[in-house]
Amino acid sequence: MDTGFAGRRLSRGRLVRTAGRSGFVARGVLYTLVGVLALRIAFGDGGEQADRQGALHRIAGQPFGSAMLWALAAGFAGMAVWRASTAVFGEAGRKETGSRVLSAGRAVFYAFVCWATAASAAGAGGGSDGDAASRDWTATALGWPVGRWLVGGAGLALLGIGVAIAVRAAQRRFLRKLDTAAMRPRTRAAVTAMGVSGNLARGAVYGAAGIFVVLAAVRFDPGRAKGMDGTLRSFADSSTGPWLLVGVAAGLVAYGAFSFVSARWRRFGGAGA
Structure with a gap:
């Protein structure tokens, strides 16, 4: 192999890994703050x-809030770049089409989050209220000829994503993407606890949000749809009182911590490395 080409490939791989690590840090900050706000x-x-x-x-x-937001936006840009690279080159030797499509979707998502964060840093706002946006989207979709079925399908998809996240958490599949061999036993146990509780909390949020969207379709009522804030508040209104929300919020904080851990121990194979 040509030495110059190999050097460029190695350099590109390092840059992509650095971008990915910065993205995990940014994700950790966001989830930790959302969890803290939910606890409040x-x-x-x-x-x-x-x-x-x-x-x-x-x-x-x-x-220095504006500077912090710009740093966060840079982190999300890094995550978008890394996800895009895994869509093109595969991740850790995985070449499945489904995995690449998922990475492409995540790249688009993090590009949007980067844009919204940069807009907040520039003082232009970072998008509309999540609950209001969910209701507006649902109301628009319900007005289409087959809108009720589309909304119901979207709700079922969200519910399915939530269940899949929870099942993968229970199976501890996230450990396959971490360099667990480099961890001490206590560190691995702590990381496992963070990953399980954090992903179960995420699964609960996605699943509950999906149920609300399905209800909006069944009852033809866009007001039933909820964003993350409304979904989390609904946990506090359950028969368990605020304790279900406390558990989910603590799980989101744990997922933030797990994201920081991922910035350190995530395997970044592939991606042109």
């Missing part, structure tokens, strides 16, 4: 949205 709601201080917008608003209100 559970304990009676529910003035702020427990979603991406609420987290960005909280960061913007801190000293």
